[in-house]
Amino acid sequence: MTMGFPVIFFLSCSKNSLNGRIVFTLVPGKLQDLNFVTGDFWRFIPRAQILYIDPDNPDQSAEVLTKEFFSACSPEISYDGRFMLFSAQKKQNDSWQIWEMNLKNLKTRQIITSGENSVDPVYLPDNRLLFSKLVLNDSLKAGYSLYTCNLDGSDEKRITFNPNTYFASTILNDGRILSISRQIYPEQEKEIYMVLRPDGTKAELFYKSAEGKILISRPRETNDGKMVFIESGNANNEADNLVSVSYNRPLHSMTNLSSEIKGYFCSAFPMHSGRLLITWRKSDADRYALYEFDPESILPGKVVYSNPDYNLIDAVIVEKRNRPRKLPSEVDTGVKTGLLLCLNINFSGLQSSGNTFLLPVAARIEVLGIDSTLGVVKVEDDGSFYLKLMADEPFRIQTIDNNGHVLKGPCDWIWLRPNERRGCTGCHEDPECVPDNRVPLSVKKPPVSMPVHVTKVREKGVDLE
Numbered sequence: 001m002t003m004g005f006p007v008i009f010f011l012s013c014s015k016n017s018l019n020g021r022i023v024f025t026l027v028p029g030k031l032q033d034l035n036f037v038t039g040d041f042w043r044f045i046p047r048a049q050i051l052y053i054d055p056d057n058p059d060q061s062a063e064v065l066t067k068e069f070f071s072a073c074s075p076e077i078s079y080d081g082r083f084m085l086f087s088a089q090k091k092q093n094d095s096w097q098i099w100e101m102n103l104k105n106l107k108t109r110q111i112i113t114s115g116e117n118s119v120d121p122v123y124l125p126d127n128r129l130l131f132s133k134l135v136l137n138d139s140l141k142a143g144y145s146l147y148t149c150n151l152d153g154s155d156e157k158r159i160t161f162n163p164n165t166y167f168a169s170t171i172l173n174d175g176r177i178l179s180i181s182r183q184i185y186p187e188q189e190k191e192i193y194m195v196l197r198p199d200g201t202k203a204e205l206f207y208k209s210a211e212g213k214i215l216i217s218r219p220r221e222t223n224d225g226k227m228v229f230i231e232s233g234n235a236n237n238e239a240d241n242l243v244s245v246s247y248n249r250p251l252h253s254m255t256n257l258s259s260e261i262k263g264y265f266c267s268a269f270p271m272h273s274g275r276l277l278i279t280w281r282k283s284d285a286d287r288y289a290l291y292e293f294d295p296e297s298i299l300p301g302k303v304v305y306s307n308p309d310y311n312l313i314d315a316v317i318v319e320k321r322n323r324p325r326k327l328p329s330e331v332d333t334g335v336k337t338g339l340l341l342c343l344n345i346n347f348s349g350l351q352s353s354g355n356t357f358l359l360p361v362a363a364r365i366e367v368l369g370i371d372s373t374l375g376v377v378k379v380e381d382d383g384s385f386y387l388k389l390m391a392d393e394p395f396r397i398q399t400i401d402n403n404g405h406v407l408k409g410p411c412d413w414i415w416l417r418p419n420e421r422r423g424c425t426g427c428h429e430d431p432e433c434v435p436d437n438r439v440p441l442s443v444k445k446p447p448v449s450m451p452v453h454v455t456k457v458r459e460k461g462v463d464l465e
Contacts, residue, residue, distance in 0.1 A: 018103045019081055021052040022277065022304065023065070024290065024315040025073040031266075031288070031311050036167075036191065036214060037182060039144065043087075043119045043132075043167050044096055048073045050086055052318070053305050062305065065106065070094070074314060077103075078123050081320045085111075085121035085129060098131050100151070103318060111153045119144075120218070122169050122177075124198055125324045127151055130177060132166050140394055141185040141370060146177070148198060159200030162394040162413035163370065166194075168218040172247075175325035178206055178227070180215050183413065185370075191215050193229075193250075199329040201420045205412070207250045213241070218314075221247070222270040228257070230265045240265040242278065242293065251432065257295050266313045268293070275301065279313050287311050331417045338391050338416025339447055340424070343440050344383035345399055347426035347433075360407050362399035367450050368410055369395055374451040376400070383426065384440030388447040391418040395450075 027048045034042040048071045051062040065084075066072035072088035084101045098112035098121045112118045116134040124130055129151060132144040135158075143165030149156040160166060163185035170178050172195070181194035193215060196203035209215055209231050217230035225247045232240050242265050246253035258265065266279040266288050276293040289306030305312065345362050365385060367374040374395060379385045389395060396410035416422060425433070 018052060018318045019320075020055070021318045022055055022290065022315055023050060023052045023075045023077070023084065023318060024279070024305075025049070025075065025313050026051050026062070026307070027073075027311040027313060028309070029311075031313075034216075036216065037143070037165060037184065037188065039117075039119065039167055042216070043074070044117065045071060045073050047071050050075050050084075055304060058305065062307075065101065066108075068108070072099075074120055075316055076122055077316055077318050077321075079125075079321055079323045081318050084318075085123060087119040087121060087131075098129070111151065112149070113153065117144075118147075120167055120169055122171055124148060124171060125175060125326045126198070128198070130169055130171070130198065132169065132179075139370070143184050146179060146200075159196070159198065159417075160203070161200070161392045161415040162203075164194075164413065168215075170219050170221070171324050172221055173322065173324050175327040176202075178219050193219060197327050197329070199327075199331045199417060200415075201330060201417045202422065203415070205251075207245055207254075209243075216240075217265075217267050220268060220270050223272070223274075228268045228270065228276060230268060232264075239263055242268055242276075244295075249432070257293075264288075266311075267315060269316050271317065272319075277304065277315050277317065279311075279315055281311075288313055290315055330419055330421070332419035335419040336391055337388050337449075338418065338420040338422065340387045340389060340414075340416060340422050341440065341443060342379075342383075342385050342424050342426060344426045345379050345385065346383040360401060362407050363402045364400045366398050366400055366406075367395050368398065369393065369451075377448050377450075380441035382438075382441050384442040386440075386442035386445070386447040387450050389416055389450045391416055391420070 025048050027045055049064050050066045050072045051064050053062045054060055069088040069090055070092045072086050074087045076085040082103055084103055086099055087096050088099050089096055096117040096119050098118050099108050099110050101108045118131050118133045120132045122130045128148050130148050133147050135142050135145050140161055141163040145158055146160040146166050147156055147158050164181045164183050166179045166181050168180045172178055176195050176197055178193055178195050180191050182191040183189035192205055193207040195206040213231040216232045219227050219229040221227055226244045228244045230240055231243050239262050241256050242258040244255050244257055263280055263282045269277040271277055278291050278293045279288040280291050281288045288311040290304035290312050292301035294301050364376050364378050366376045377385055394413045394415045396413055398410045399407045401407055
């Protein structure tokens with residue numbers, strides 16, 4: 001390892017705190033052939049190491065924290081600044097697992113021990129952690145699903161149940177999870193930022209980039225209510241963008257912070273000063289280095305640390321930070337179903353009081369499972385429907401007119417956790433639009449059980465009033 005990193009020293013810091021240090025992943029050679037579906041060379045980086053530097057002494061050499069590992073990346077600091085989660089391979093042919101390091105004595109312990117790859121760990125506010133794990137031979141046809149567990153690895157729980165793959169998660173200050181999600185079945189779709197609760201409920205779209213752009217970084221929340229992240233332009237052979245969106249309107253507030261900068265970004269981390277700690281390179285021939293970025297001046301700023309032979313990515317700061325909200329959970333595993341209410345399947349963001357045209361009206365919906373239809377349901381006169389579905393089973397919905405023609409193809413995959421009650425406004429174009437506030441006709445009747453051939457489900461009683 002010393003031969004592999006000739007300018008880096010393995011120094012002991014057990015007598016000192018790492019508070020205020022910058023921790024980052026160092027990658028030898030070029031970053032190339034990144035696979036945003038499997039995670040190869042993106043979330044799984046061969047021969048990477050986690051290092052730290054003291055920003056107050058930039059002339060000192062960086063120190064390696066993970067010298068006992070073949071490869072390690074994705075550092076995440078605990079809310080008290082005392083511990084660090086990371087994903088690593090102990091030996092070259094090992095699967096990727098989750099580890100935690102005590103930043104005072106640098107001792108490590110393995111949290112996740114599994115035969116499948118587990119990556120992208122994040123601390124949850126309730127003394128649990130979140131991570132992505134490969135699911136093999138899965139009936140839901142998923143790739144990497146999201147899991148939670150206690151900090152000792154016990155009580156592991158799966159929280160996503162759709163045929164998607166998830167990477168690069170973070171925790172918002174409101175307690176929800178934000179993760180890059182990409183559908184991989186029945187066809188591969190464009191990736192999005194999906195937001196959901198730590199119990200897997202209320203999963204929905206948070207942000208989707210424009211065509212030709214690829215979401216490549218873990219999103220980070222700033223102190224002023226913005227989310228910052230990186231959009232790659234590789235799909236169109238364009239430079240990367242450092243992007244921010246407002247927490248309140250993520251779908252309609254995108255700002256390109258790097259519009260005046262040519263080059264490539266890899267990660268961004270908010271600093272207390274309002275600046276961003278970024279990893280950036282000017283050209284493909286250069287290596288990623290650490291910079292301070294000032295959103296006001298729109299300049300890369302001063303170089304914090306660089307090494308001409310290595311790429312520096314995923315930089316974080318060791319410091320205390322506010323613990324996010326701990327959200328209550330409605331999940332009850334004794335209940336085998338969830339409830340879905342749609343207010344008006346015919347409501348669309350294209351409609352307004354000034355419209356002079358009429359949109360096609362759906363009379364029925366078809367609920368589609370992974371391999372077959374779950375049934376066709378007539379909607380109420382006001383366009384509403386109310387369904388009871390098996391929990392933790394993915395489904396999609398398409399609308400049908402009176403002649404049996406499909407009006408709008410299947411929506412994105414949805415799932416309901418046990419005892420979850422979800423609502424949607426309709427098949428609208430703008431997710432910020434809502435229909436009139438009224439009591440839908442469908443809730444005046446018992447929900448329709450899906451699949452339609454299931455007539456009885458043994459479960460706890462659910463109050464539908």
